[in-house]
Amino acid sequence: MAHPTRRLSRLLAALALAVLFGAGVAQVQLTYLTHWPPETVALLEDAIEQYEAQNEGVDIQVRAVPFGNLLSTLRSQAASPSGPTIAGIYELWLPELVANDIAAQLPQDLTTDLTENWSEGLVGSVSVDGTHYGYPNEVNLYALNYNTRLFEEAGLEGPPETWEQLEEYAEALTKREGNTVMQQGFGIINSWDSGAVHPWLSLVYSNGGSLIENGQATLDDPAALEAAQLYERFIANGYTDPAMGTANASTTGPYLQHFANGQTGMIIMANWWQSALRDSMGDSFEDVATAPIPVGPNGSGPTPVSYAWLTMVNSNASDEQQQAAWEFLAWLNGPDSGEAGSSAMGDILMSMGILPSRGSDVEAHGDELSTPFLEGYVSQLDNARPFPTVMGGAEATAAIQQALEALQFGQLDAQQAMEQAQRDVQSILDR
Amino acid sequence: MRPSPATTALFLAPGVGLLLVFVVLPVLLTAWISLNNWSMYTPLSGMTFVGLENFERLLGDRNFRLAFRNTLVYAGLSLAFILPLSFLLGQFLFTGLRRGRTVLRSMLFVPYMVPTIAVAIIWGYLYSPLYGPLNQILRFFELPGQAWLGSVDSALFSLVIFNVWQTIGYYTVLVIAGLTQIPRTFYEAALIDGANAWQRTRFVTLPLLRRTLLFVVVIATINTVQVFEPVYVLTQGGPANATNVLSFQVYRSAFEFGLAGQASAMAFILFLLLVVAVGAVMRLLRDPEGRDL
Known part of the structure; x- marks a missing residue:
């Protein structure tokens, strides 16, 4: 039996050889920061494995954090050269990342790939002042989701198309026991900024209104006030119970559970929640239908809010890392990396029920995009209007959320809520 | 023989050095950042001084x-429950209970040992207005269900209940540790x-x-003023800002809005608030004879 010291010496020698041998193959280390759930990360890792097999010398590690921690992780680590090399980000964050020199410019040779294969609106979502900073991936937009079983029980046919019908349907769908709302007609989300603001803004847009025009807040517009008054009536008449609309840190929680359990008749939500709904509802998911946003008295048609996510490269990474990262992203988002003409990114997104953004991905996934749930979203893509991406956008969203929640909980009336939101958003834009 | 000043300094250096690096320096740095605009995306040298x-x-x-x-x-509500409850429970467990005391x-x-994040998720379910067990119990007794975290009137109080439940065992x-230090002879004399x-x-x-009670008040004050996890997990400061507390506002300002200067100003005020609160508590509960506690 070998002496312990001798065994240790052999072990150290073996380690040294391994290090020396390993150093012989140049490795570019990349980290990919994402907020995707584990099952989606597994798909991304499969794609990475395939890429690494074809491209020796590139090592890509995925780092997944919850959505709520994605921006904080970027803030605390992106400035470091050893921070994440690639990150999936919400388009609203891009202006600040560009202003702080965190987002690297898309290399010139990939610009044609971007502009030829993505729509102009989506190219705009990855651009600041005409310069491109990444590849668009997720596309989300809002629509009215409703429970067909509850509609049948209430004797309702088809989805509401106008605000007037929306109120009538909400009344018909509401059930109470004493003063307790056991089933609310229309669900309004709170305690989550985008969940509170985007559905309401979809109603504003569908009433001919806007949020920001030429750098000025436009929440003092009658279209916004009318949407706030619609909410006010829902709550005053008991068609909406704000207590049933809370969201938690993972942007799910009671509002989702109440819809999934058949205690909410209608709600305006984005397509991404398909997988969460399916998980919660099981076979009852078949009861969920999708319809365009009901149109307000001053609107010309359904105009849902849309927003996109993109994949960017950290400009603090070394030149070698940046080059490897862009090459990987071009492959990941290209038509040869996935199944049947789709990109690997398109396949990954579709696994979550999220609409892919590349034109060829939409074609490749045509069948899946025509399911009853997603078709209602896909049909509204042309009508969708992006959420404005401006500096301070996240703070402005939070300011509107506060005004809307103050309205929901009776602290402000619709007029006061809109005055407060207008004042707060304008002061953020003026900063 | 008295040690030389150099020897004293040598022995004090590790402790004082650690204090300087991990306590004094962060406080000074926070104060300095609070006088600047900073998005956290740049090095500290990239900050803009704004006074x-x-x-x-x-x-x-x-x-x-x-x-x-x-x-x-x-903090006030938590203390109002924690102080008398921990005293009564301590008394009960120390003097009133003969069997099963340890259990x-x-x-x-146990709740104090479980990570707050984990128990907060469970409490989110317990507090659910329609399907949560708490309201089901209330309804069983024909009492009206509560909105708990879903109402601006009850959300903060619901977090207080959660905090008291989780920390009461520790206090x-x-x-009990304080009670064990009181000599039995005092009670015998009082009985006589x-x-x-x-x-x-x-x-x-x-x-x-x-x-002991002073220590409980000081620790409970520090812990409650710095509350963050239950707010982050359960309410995100809502509904309608009803549960937005300073720590969460600091987090949002710094990490979501990129206003690290403003967040540091808040953090510095929070620090001063704690110093004042703890100082006031110590003064209020000071030994009547003026001895340090």
Whole structure:
């Protein structure tokens, strides 16, 4: 039996050889920061494995954090050269990342790939002042989701198309026991900024209104006030119970559970929640239908809010890392990396029920995009209007959320809520 | 033989050095950042000096004022429950319970050992207005269900209940430790003098438990003023800002809005608030004879 010291010496020698041998193959280390759930990360890792097999010398590690921690992780680590090399980000964050020199410019040779294969609106979502900073991936937009079983029980046919019908349907769908709302007609989300603001803004847009025009807040517009008054009536008449609309840190929680359990008749939500709904509802998911946003008295048609996510490269990474990262992203988002003409990114997104953004991905996934749930979203893509991406956008969203929640909980009336939101958003834009 | 100044400095250096690096320096750095605008995406050298602008802005900031008020309410309510409850439970476990004392003490302490994030998720389910067990129990007794975290009127109080449930075991153990330090002879003398249970508590237990209770108040104040996890997991400061507390507002300002200067100003005010609160508590509960506690 070998002496312990001798065994240790052999072990150290073996380690040294391994290090020396390993150093012989140049490795570019990349980290990919994402907020995707584990099952989606597994798909991304499969794609990475395939890429690494074809491209020796590139090592890509995925780092997944919850959505709520994605921006904080970027803030605390992106400035470091050893921070994440690639990150999936919400388009609203891009202006600040560009202003702080965190987002690297898309290399010139990939610009044609971007502009030829993505729509102009989506190219705009990855651009600041005409310069491109990444590849668009997720596309989300809002629509009215409703429970067909509850509609049948209430004797309702088809989805509401106008605000007037929306109120009538909400009344018909509401059930109470004493003063307790056991089933609310229309669900309004709170305690989550985008969940509170985007559905309401979809109603504003569908009433001919806007949020920001030429750098000025436009929440003092009658279209916004009318949407706030619609909410006010829902709550005053008991068609909406704000207590049933809370969201938690993972942007799910009671509002989702109440819809999934058949205690909410209608709600305006984005397509991404398909997988969460399916998980919660099981076979009852078949009861969920999708319809365009009901149109307000001053609107010309359904105009849902849309927003996109993109994949960017950290400009603090070394030149070698940046080059490897862009090459990987071009492959990941290209038509040869996935199944049947789709990109690997398109396949990954579709696994979550999220609409892919590349034109060829939409074609490749045509069948899946025509399911009853997603078709209602896909049909509204042309009508969708992006959420404005401006500096301070996240703070402005939070300011509107506060005004809307103050309205929901009776602290402000619709007029006061809109005055407060207008004042707060304008002061953020003026900063 | 007295040690030379150099020897004293040598022995003090590790402790003082650690204090300087991990306590004094962060406090000074926070104070310095609060005088600048900083998005956290750049090195500290990339900050823009703005003087007291961040503090001025906070004075007119509705969210900050509300977070400040909510923090005080949360801390005050928590203390109002924790102090008497931990005392009563401590007394009960130490003197009133003959069997099962260890088991009960362990059961009380277990919630404190479980990570807040984990139990907060469970409490989110318990508090659900329609399908949560708490409302089902209320309805079983034909009492009206509560909105709990879903109402601006009850959300903060619901977080207080959660905090008291989670931490009461820890403070009870502190009280029991304090009770063990009181010599039995005091109680025997009081009994001989004819003191009843209330008089023994009032004139023996409470005065001799003063140091322990002071410690409980100080630690509970520090812990409650810094509350973050349950707010982050369960309410995100909502609904309608009803549970927005200073720590959460600091987090949002720094990490979501990129206003690290303003967040540092808030953090510095939170620090001063704690210093003042703890100082006030120590002064209030100071030994009547003026001895340090």
